[in-house]
Amino acid sequence: MDAVILEEQPAAGITVVNGRNYMPDAKGKLVPVDLIKPADKLQDEVVRKVMGYALDISAQVGRFRVNTMTDLDGFDQLLDQEYGVKHGGQKGNRSYQSFDGLLKVQVSVGDFIDFGPQLQTAKLLIDEYLNELTADSPQQIQALITEAFHTDKAGKIDPTAIKKLKRLQIDDQRWKDAMRAIEDAERVNYSKQYVRFYRRSSIEEQWSPVTVDLAKA
Structure with a gap:
């Protein structure tokens, strides 16, 4: 009976061509592993190891979020x-507490x-x-207006800056129309x-957050 030869699988990021190990660079070009600097190879290994843990944790957080919302x-x-x-649509802000008042889950x-x-x-x-105001018009108002209509790199307006503008009480019909x-x-x-x-140790204490970043999950 012929012996079974097990071929070792190439490491992550390694491509084997005609028995020689290569690594693709950022442009997709295959570079022989023996020509890559040791520091670059070590950096690749470290990044792949850390990212392996990060992707696993991210997947766990994603599943946790789904299970949490399903339970709630x-x-x-x-x-x-x-x-x-009759339940329909997404509910608004709500809060849930344990019977002893020491644990809280908040949905916003x-x-x-x-x-x-x-x-x-x-x-x-x-x-x-x-344009009809005098030159000595309040600089604060002009600054708020400039900030409100400023766009970011994506051409977006900041809603928070617009809210600040709406708080100004100005008795002018054009302003009210605006x-x-x-x-x-x-x-x-x-x-x-x-x-x-x-969570908290007693009902007399302030709440302490349990950090689980579900916003990005």
Whole structure:
């Protein structure tokens, strides 16, 4: 009976061609392993090892998030049934506690907002208003307006800066029309649920967060 020869599998990142080991570089070119600097090979090994752990933990967190929301949604449905509520759609912010009051799970919903074309109309109205102000007009207001309509590299407007602008109480019809245009421009692009965990040793103490980053899962 002929002996079975087991061929050793190449290490991660290694490609075997005609019995010779190669590693692809960033451009996809196969470089012979014996021509690669030892420091570069060691760096590749370390990164692959660390990323292996990171991907495994990420997958566990993802499964944990799904299981957590399944359990909480199941509990919510039981409550709905008890009180005769027809469950539909995503629920808002809510909090769950253990019977002893020492453990808490908190679910919050964050809305991601962008703006429609009415925002440009609001900008024109605000510019008209500013053009009639004197040179010694409040610098703080001008700074808030500049910040509100500043766009990032992706061309996005910061909703937080727009909210600061809306807090200003200015008794001018163009300003009021601009604020109404901003409200009409606001639209919820999408919503996302966030789950946070807390614990404490006694009910007299403040809550301490249990860090599990589910926001990116």
